[in-house]
Amino acid sequence: AQSVTQLGSHVSVSEGALVLLRCNYSSSVPPYLFWYVQYPNQGLQLLLKYTTGATLVKGINGFEAEFKKSETSFHLTKPSAHMSDAAEYFCAVTPNDYKLSFGAGTTVTVRA
């Protein structure tokens, strides 16, 4: 079985500051990992995914995440926050099948 833990249900950052969202997973097999973003009153949109290969993955809107097997982590970062980054972010894992297990989500607030 696999599970996802997102550390911190709410993160507040200043505009222009680093955004760091933490995700740790447990999986019995090498996982595939995803970050999704949800804007208010919308569905989820894929930010980036790790399947195989390079452990540093770049996504849309300037986000990137690094897969660290030894730490079972897949933290999401963005060097400089923008007001438009205010949203809820979900980390998800799958053991190479179609079923995704989601974390509880982290809400990001950006201060002007």
Place this chain on the structure above:
Amino acid sequence: DAGITQSPRYKITETGRQVTLMCHQTWSHSYMFWYRQDLGHGLRLIYYSAAADITDKGEVPDGYVVSRSKTENFPLTLESATRSQTSVYFCASSLAGSSYNEQFFGPGTRLTVL
């Protein structure tokens, strides 16, 4: 318009009533999914379908029924709604079953059971 749509977007019903949430996708994706989103739980899989007439249970299937007679439609029915089923429901689709393929999500249906 192309994409994945859900209807209704908002629904208020009473305990014991039957409710059907609709999901329609125009991509001819083989896989479709129903999730519920609750505070503190993220998204949890209710049911999924690999193709027309093929469905299977997810993590939280109790109290829900699905069908898939056509590839593009995947309705979710609450046969006798309960207050614990108050939630936001998301439908998603994927081109194939492999995790290499992104799941595309609809805009959600906010259901309130009184």
